[in-house]
Amino acid sequence: MISxxxxxxxxxxxxxxxxxxxxxxxxxxLFQGFSLSIDHVQGDPxxxxxxxxxxxxxxxxxxxxxxxxxxxxRIALQDxxxxxFGKEISHFSFRAQxxxxxxxxxxxxxxxxxxxxxxxxxxxxxxFLHFSVGFPANGRSINAGELDKILxxxxxxxxxxxxxxxxxxxxxxxxxxxxxxxxxTIREEMKKRDLVAFVAEGAILPRESGVSDKPMKDCVTFHSxxxxxxxxxxxxxxxxSGMGIKKGITLIAGGGYHGKSTLLxxxxxxxxxxxxxxxxxxxxxxxxxxxxxxxxxxxxxDVDISLFIRDLPNGKDTSSFSTLDxxxxxxxxxxxxxxxxxxxxxLLIDEDTSATNFMVRDELMQRVISHEKEPIIPFLERAKxxxxxxGISTILVAGSSGAYFYLADSIIQMDxxxxxxxxxxxxxxxxxxxxxxxxxPNFKLPSKKRSLNLGAASMMKKxxxxxxxxxxxxxxxxxxxxxxxxxxxxxxxxxVEQLVDSEQTTTLSYLLRYAKEHYEGQKAEPTxxxxxxxxxxxxxxxxxICNSKYYPSDFALPRAIEVxxxxxxx
Numbered sequence: 001m002i003s004x005x006x007x008x009x010x011x012x013x014x015x016x017x018x019x020x021x022x023x024x025x026x027x028x029x030l031f032q033g034f035s036l037s038i039d040h041v042q043g044d045p046x047x048x049x050x051x052x053x054x055x056x057x058x059x060x061x062x063x064x065x066x067x068x069x070x071x072x073x074r075i076a077l078q079d080x081x082x083x084x085f086g087k088e089i090s091h092f093s094f095r096a097q098x099x100x101x102x103x104x105x106x107x108x109x110x111x112x113x114x115x116x117x118x119x120x121x122x123x124x125x126x127x128f129l130h131f132s133v134g135f136p137a138n139g140r141s142i143n144a145g146e147l148d149k150i151l152x153x154x155x156x157x158x159x160x161x162x163x164x165x166x167x168x169x170x171x172x173x174x175x176x177x178x179x180x181x182x183x184x185t186i187r188e189e190m191k192k193r194d195l196v197a198f199v200a201e202g203a204i205l206p207r208e209s210g211v212s213d214k215p216m217k218d219c220v221t222f223h224s225x226x227x228x229x230x231x232x233x234x235x236x237x238x239x240x241s242g243m244g245i246k247k248g249i250t251l252i253a254g255g256g257y258h259g260k261s262t263l264l265x266x267x268x269x270x271x272x273x274x275x276x277x278x279x280x281x282x283x284x285x286x287x288x289x290x291x292x293x294x295x296x297x298x299x300x301x302d303v304d305i306s307l308f309i310r311d312l313p314n315g316k317d318t319s320s321f322s323t324l325d326x327x328x329x330x331x332x333x334x335x336x337x338x339x340x341x342x343x344x345x346x347l348l349i350d351e352d353t354s355a356t357n358f359m360v361r362d363e364l365m366q367r368v369i370s371h372e373k374e375p376i377i378p379f380l381e382r383a384k385x386x387x388x389x390x391g392i393s394t395i396l397v398a399g400s401s402g403a404y405f406y407l408a409d410s411i412i413q414m415d416x417x418x419x420x421x422x423x424x425x426x427x428x429x430x431x432x433x434x435x436x437x438x439x440x441p442n443f444k445l446p447s448k449k450r451s452l453n454l455g456a457a458s459m460m461k462k463x464x465x466x467x468x469x470x471x472x473x474x475x476x477x478x479x480x481x482x483x484x485x486x487x488x489x490x491x492x493x494x495x496v497e498q499l500v501d502s503e504q505t506t507t508l509s510y511l512l513r514y515a516k517e518h519y520e521g522q523k524a525e526p527t528x529x530x531x532x533x534x535x536x537x538x539x540x541x542x543x544x545i546c547n548s549k550y551y552p553s554d555f556a557l558p559r560a561i562e563v564x565x566x567x568x569x570x
Contacts, residue, residue: 004030008152019043022135026038044100053130053131054159061163070184081162084163089107089155091158099139106132107129111500117557189232189233190284190286196289196345204216224419225412227421249410267285271288271289286393289347290339293353294329295331305321309377320448359378360404361376385439455516480494482505
């Protein structure tokens with residue numbers, strides 16, 4: 001490996017030259033305590049910044065070999081080290097001067113959830129960090145002196161302050177790993193006790209604002225009804241208490257603005273672990289949970305929605321339903337069937353974001369419009385069978401229809417942000433009111449295996465250079481936190497609400513491109529394809545889907561559920 005002195009000499013030799021001369025710096029260099037790799041050099045000071053990476057041996061950090069061994073602990077430690085380095089380099093960003101993005105130093109910005117990310121990896125007894133730097137320029141001329149500050153002053157200081165073993169706070173690291181172990185233990189205990197969700201005593205569920213995911217200050221903390229209170233054992237002879245939601249059908253009721261949706265939103269994010277201080281670090285949900293909603297206008301490809309919709313007046317086959325512009329009810333039916341195919345064991349539904357005619361039909365409507373004239377079998381009439389025959393639980397927020405009271409195994413009323421178990425009280429009232437139809441005949445899950453066509457073999461664009469013909473890779477581009485372009489087609493994931501980070505969307509775009517490149521022109525079964533893709537990420541790492549040493553973006557691992565959602569919307 002080339003020494004850092006050689007890098008400095010190369011840098012000085014190109015000072016004041018045209019900006020593309022920076023490309024001569026690409027390569028790996030040995031510094032004191034770490035190695036720096038310049039993986040990609042931007043072509044212009046106004047272009048996307050250059051990509052760099054650091055490799056720091058465990059010896060520098062004071063870690064023992066193969067530390068930590070368990071996957072959930074490794075991900076938690078990576079997350080902690082990423083946040084620590086990000087905080088350090090933020091002090092130096094734009095302190096070097098120049099045009100455009102000159103002086104920018106940035107790394108993946110983690111939110112409240114703990115995700116596996118490409119920006120920070122622990123492997124082979126080494127810490128790897130991938131980040132961006134805007135190489136300084138005056139106009140479009142190289143400013144070597146300013147880049148010298150970044151590479152030989154700012155970065156070494158950031159590495160030393162963040163990672164040198166005497167500066168690493170061992171107590172904070174231990175607390176981070178202890179929290180991750182607690183969360184892992186709670187999830188294991190939930191499985192043993194048939195719980196689909198757990199909300200700890202004292203949890204802070206409300207968020208700071210609609211644009212901030214940080215915990216709200218001076219809010220009402222969560223306290224479980226005594227009837228739903230469970231106590232779970234934690235490592236080191238500790239216990240934790242909170243509300244346990246059992247498998248089955250759970251209804252969250254209450255007046256407007258009393259906290260129903262806030263509780264559901266906390267549960268939908270509970271599929272991920274959260275950092276200490278988030279307030280929801282001990283709000284944990286079955287990790288296959290799927291948040292469902294109506295999604296007017298979405299694409300549907302060959303989905304059997306006949307469990308909910310059949311006998312359409314136009315004669316369209318709902319056992320193999322496709323459309324480019326789904327209605328609210330057909331989209332919600334498709335979302336459920338796709339979720340079942342993806343392996344979800346818990347459906348999370350908010351009445352406010354559902355299609356009304358899909359959720360329930362009252363008695364008068366049933367008398368006016370007979371079953372023979374109504375192709376929609378409402379979710380009300382299928383929810384019980386989904387649980388009893390398939391083991392799929394439901395947590396439903398309801399504010400306007402009492403029909404679901406007849407189905408519910410547990411009913412939680414949110415009263416001024418505090419949960420109250422009103423199951424027994426409601427059950428006593430039910431005989432006073434006529435019961436709606438709660439089941440529908442012919443409950444049967446699809447037996448036919450579905451396949452997706454990922455596109456024709458013409459997906460590659462050909463370019464002509466001289467006498468040779470070269471194939472260029474299909475371009476992907478994020479167009480928002482939950483949407484991206486692949487070629488010229490947009491994949492809209494706006495309503496895939498459990499995507500919590502734009503880097504997950506980036507990963508999905510590259511996964512889809514990888515799938516097209518390897519399965520173009522073929523028909524692939526979604527479950528098999530997702531299994532292949534997730535196994536590749538697990539075995540070879542997130543960056544393996546780039547097929548290149550240089551990758552232009554940061555990635556965060558989505559769940560298999562979201563990979564299914566991406567494929568289905570393409």
